[in-house]
Amino acid sequence: MKKYLILTVLPFLLMACTEQRDNDTVIWSQKMVESHGLGDFYCNRHYQSKLDSTGWDYVSGLVAGAVLETWKQYPEKEEYYQSVKAFADLNLNEDGSMILNSKGGSALRPSNIDDLPAGRIYFTLYEEELRKGNTKDAQRYRNAVDLIRNTLKYNHSRIAENLPGAGGFFHKAIYPNQMWLDGLYMGSPIYAQWETTFGVTDTAIYKESWDDITRQFTTIHQKTYNADKQLNYHAWSATPADSNSFWANQQAPYLGCSQEFWARGMGWYFAALVDVLEFMPKDHSSYAEMVEITNQVAAGLKRWQDSASGLWYQLLQYDASTTADGQGDRMGVEVYNIGDAANYLESSASCIFTYAYLKGIRLGILDKESYHSVAEKAYQGILKEFLSENPEGGRVDIVKGCASAGLGPAKDPSRTGTINYYLAGKDVTVVENEGKAIGTFILASLEYEQLK
Template identity: 80%
Template sequence: MKKYIIFALLPLLFTACRQHQDSKATLWSHKMVDSHGLGDFYCNRHYQSKLDSTGWDYVSGLVAGAVLETWKQYPEKEEYYRSVKAFADLNLNEDGTMIMNSKGGSALRPSNIDDLPAGRIYFTLYEEELRKGNTKDAERYRNAVDLIRNTLKYDHSRIATGLPGAGGFFHKAVYPNQMWLDGLYMGSPIYAQWESTFGITDSVENKASWNDIALQFKTIHQKTYNADKQLNYHAWSATPADSNSFWANQRDPFIGCSQEFWARGMGWYFAALIDVLEFMPKNHSSYPEIVDIANQVATGLKRWQDDGSGLWYQLLQYDASMTADGKGDTVVGEVYNIGNAPNYLESSASSIFTYAYLKGIRLGILDKAIYLPTAEKAYHGILETFIKEQPNSSKIDIVQSCASAGLGPAKDPSRTGTINYYLAGKDVTIVENEGKAIGTFILASLEYERLNDNDR
C-alpha cells in the first residue's frame, strides 16, 4: 500500500518541482517591462499608453529608470534602451539646458523636489551615448543632470537658519518648512550620484555637498524616528503651528511629526538610504552614521513584516483588523475621509522594501544572514499576492497599490494624515498597474535575479 501511494504521488511531485523550477527561471523583470514598463501604466491615476510619449514626472521617471536598469543587466534588450532614450529626448530641449513640460516650459517647478528624480536616467544615457561616440546627445544629458543637481543644491528652498532642522530641503514650496520621507528619495540619490560621477573628489565643494546630503538624512531621522516602534513618521514640519502643517503634532514628543507610519513613505526613505550609500565615500565622516540609520530602518521593517505573507501593510504598525472608523475627520467644521475601509497589504511599499533589502545586502550595507530571509520571503509574497497573470495573455498585472498620499496643505484639509485618511481618503485609492508599483517591482526583481545568478 505504501509503495502504491508513493507511485501515485510521483506525478504530482514532479509537477510541483517543475513549477518551482519554472518560477525560479522566470525573469519577472522582463515580464513586467514587457507588460507595463514600455507602456500601459498609470502615473498618479493618469493613464500612459506608451513610455516614449509620456511626460516628465517622478512616476514615469521611476518606470523609465527601472526599464533602463533592466537593459543594463540584460543589454541584449536594446528596445528597452531605445524606449527610455525616446522618453528622455521627448522631455529635453535641444541642448539639454531645459527639461520641458507638455507646454514647452520648464518641468522643474520652483522648489518641487518631486520633479527631480526622473533625471537619474541621464547618467546612464550620458555614459552609453559617449561610449557610442554620440557626443552631441552625451553633452545634452550631462547638461540635464547638471541642471537638476544645481537646481537642488543652489535654488531649492530650505528650512531657514534659526529653525529646527535648518538646511533641510522643503518637500515642495507649497509645504513650507516641511520634510517628508518621500523627499529623501526624490532629491538625495541624484545629488549623490552627481557628486560621485562628476564631483571633484575631496574638493571643498564636493565635501560640502556630501555634508549637505548627510544632513538631510540626519535631520529627518532625528525628527521622525520612533525608537519604540522602530519606524519613521511620514513627515515632519519645523513650523507645526503654520496653517499648512495642520496635520502635525503640536507638542512633544515628536513635535511637528505626522501621526502615522505610512508604508510607501518608509519605502522611499529606505531606498534613498541604500541608493545614496552606493555612491557615498566610505571615508566620509558621516558614512557610518548613515549606514547605522539604514540598519535601524531595516530592523524596524523586519519587525513589522507580516508573518503569513511576508509583505507589509499600508499602515505599518497595524494589520487588517484596523479599519477607518466610519466617522471621518473633522477639520474646521467640515468632515472628511468617511469610510470603514480596512488596512491592506500594499504592493509598491512591499516591492521597494524588497529592493532596498536585496541591494543593501549586495552592497554589504545590510547583514545577509539577518536580512536575506526577510527579503526572499517578501519577494515570494509579492509574486503570490500581487502579481496576476492576464487571461489568455503573456502579460501580468500588479495589484493593490496605494494611488497616492500626502499631507495638507491648508487648501486641502482632507489630507489629515490620520488612519481614516490613509485608508479612506479621496486620493488614497487602491489601484492596479500604478507606475510606483511597476517600477519598484522591476527593481526588486532585478536584485533578486542578480542574487540567483550569483548563487548559481
C-alpha cells in the first residue's frame, strides 16, 4: 500500500517541482515588459498599442515607471529606457514647463491628484541624461518634476482648517474634502522623492514639507483604519453630509468612511507607505509612526491573505462565497449595480501587496521572518493564478484585474461603495492586460528577483 501511494503521488510532486523550477528560470519582469510593458495594454479600458505613443495618465505612468525600473535593474535593456524617454518627451513641452494633454494643453487638471504620479519617471531620466551630458533634456525633466511637486504642494486643494483632517489633499476637485487611499500613492511618493533629491538645501521648507507628507498618512490612517478588521476603508470625507459624499457613513465611529475595504485601494496605500519611507529621513519626528502604520497595514493584509492561493480578494474581508445580491442599489427612483457576480481573487492588488511586502523587507521596514513567507506564497500564487500564456510570440497575459473603482460624485450615483458596486458596478469590470496589473506585476517581480 505504501509503495502504491508513493508511485501515485510521485508524478504530481515531480510536476510541481518542475513547474517551480521553470518559473524560477524566467525573468518575469522582462517577460512582462516585453509582453505588455512596451505596448499592448489598457489604461482604464482604453487600449494603448505602444508605450512611446501613449498619453499622460497615472496608469500609463505606472507602466512607464515599471519599465524604467526594469532598465535600472537590467541596464543592458537599453530599448526599455528609450521607450520610456519617448513617452516622457511626447508628453512634455520644449522647456519642461508644461505636461501636455492630447490637445496640447496642460495634462495637470486643477486639484486632480491622479495626474501627478507619472512624473516619477523624470527623476531617473534627469539623472541619466545629466550623466550623458545631455543638459538640455536633463533640465527639461528637472523642470517637469519641479512643476509637479509645486503644483501639489502649493496649488492643490486641501481640507479647510475648520474641518477634521485639515490640510489633507483632496483626491480630486470633483470630490471636495475627500481623501482616498489611492491618493496617497498618487501624490506623496513624488513629493517625498523631490524633497530628498532637490529639497534638502532649504532646511526650513524641507522639514515643513516632510511634516506635510506625513500629515497625509496620519490623517487618513486615523480616519479609515478599523482596528477590529485591521483594514482601511477605501475613502473618507470630512464633510459626509455633502451631496458628493452620499456614499459616506453618517455616524460614528467611522463617520465619513466608505463602507468596504477595497483591495487595490489598500494596495496603493501600502505601496505609498514603503515608497515614501524609502526617502524619509529617519530622524524625522514622525518616522517611527510611519513605520508603525506600515506594519499595521502589513499585519492586516497577512490576516486576510487567502490561505489556499496566497492571494487577495477584490473585497478583502470576504471570500468567493460573497456575491452581489441581485437586487442592486436603489438611489432615489433609480436602481444601480444589479448583478450576482462573486467576489474574486484580484491581480493588481495581489501584485502590489507583494511588491510592498518585498520592498518593505528589503528596506528593513518589515520583519523578514514575519512576512517573507507571505510574499513568497503570494508571488507563486500570482504566477499560477493570474498569468496566462499568449500563443503570439511566447508572450504572457495577466488576467482577473479590476478595471477601476471609485465613489460618487453626486452626478454619478451608481458608484455607491457597496458590495454590489465593487462586484457588479458598470465601471468595475474584470479585465485582462490592464496597466494597473501589468505595472504592479513588474514591480513585484523586480523586488522578487533582487532576493534570488
